[in-house]
Amino acid sequence: MMPTILIGPIALPTYPLFLLIAYWVGLWLAAVQAEKMGIDGDHVYNAGLYGLIAGIIGARLWFVLEHWENYIPDPMQALSLSRSALAPAEGAMVAGFVVLIYLQRNKVSLGTFLDAGAYGLTLALAIANIGAFLGGDALGAITTVPWAVEISGTFRHPFQLYEAVACVIILIVLLLIHYRPWPGFTFSLFIILYGFSRLALEIFKARPDIIGNGYLTVQIVALIAIIVALAVMAHKFNHNTIKSSSESL
């Protein structure tokens, strides 16, 4: 674990630093791919920036509204620049909503945007997982494999590195496949491949989220996502669909 990177007297928190790098590198790759697909790369950077700003404001606003009674005595504390007091999932929803509005107003095809975004997202996930490994915000299962890493006295699976490797492999597969029969194909493929990686690797976490009496939540979500993506593929590839509605898809 290396939760902070020391540069002289400055201690930078590793995981947030890697998230920042992941964001910019991911946007860059998505923009490059978007240009190849005929979308102006600036649309990717713009959507990414609006999404980020909306996401941060949304995440803070959601947290403060959820805990409003604690902010009544001193409402200015809601404006704290600290990384605390964020509701990440809700922030991501707000960000997604703002990106959708941006794409619609600028008449960018959602399917093509998602296809370009899939490359950037995969690369960003690889970098973010390396940061999560160094930051040590979650532990792998205890193990005796030779490549186990020692974290405060116990040997554990470096599961974030497994996920990073899986993301790199997925990225290579996506980059090698130039076949893109309809907008949204690459993104659907990403969902299927990434879904399988999460389905396989979740067992290496020391503390996966569980539902019921021991089912791993991420595996169930991943399987549903894979099935949905396969159903989209089935629908798009079915010869009857192609015959009846040609180009408009």
Next chain:
Amino acid sequence: MSVDANAGKHHPIPFYRTLWFWMAIISLTLILGGVWIIVSKSLVGANMVTTDGAIRLDPAPVAGHPAPDFELVSVDGETMRLSDFKGKPVILNFWATWCGPCRSEFPEFQKAAVDNADRLVILGINNTSTDNPDAIPEFLEEMGITFPILLDNDREAVDAYNVLGLPTTIFIDDQGVVHEVFTGPLNKAYIESKISELKSDL
């Protein structure tokens, strides 16, 4: 690209454009995925849950794990163990007199400690191996701190919690499970918001 309506009569439809192919793929994925989920449950999930429904894990300074225990002596000479406070939520705040952000957030912890005196324990853990012990009482008096301050001379708690930056705050729920680890200054509204999450309804 328009597809000739008669094309299918002369050329066989490619397998990936037929419904049965996709139905087979989806069925296979559902079956294999379902089996894998059940296997994973017996490998991992079942081992995590004890018969009384609690989560069983080794102690670690990571959310979801039992909080590592420690025994330290306070500035008043009293010996305290983290496990003494089980049943109440505990907030550990690692600090030092030389740390600027610690100074800025200390009054916020003091206010939270006073306002929640009956339902919460706040322990300030001084990173004594990097601090000047003589400066500590003066610092506490100046800030008007009344919650317990423990002296970590030998890095016992600092190492157990893998503290590499100050201030670091550990939120521990009333079951002794780490809820959140946060490095950086916090304000009272955030501390208060977290307190409600630290109490289970069991």
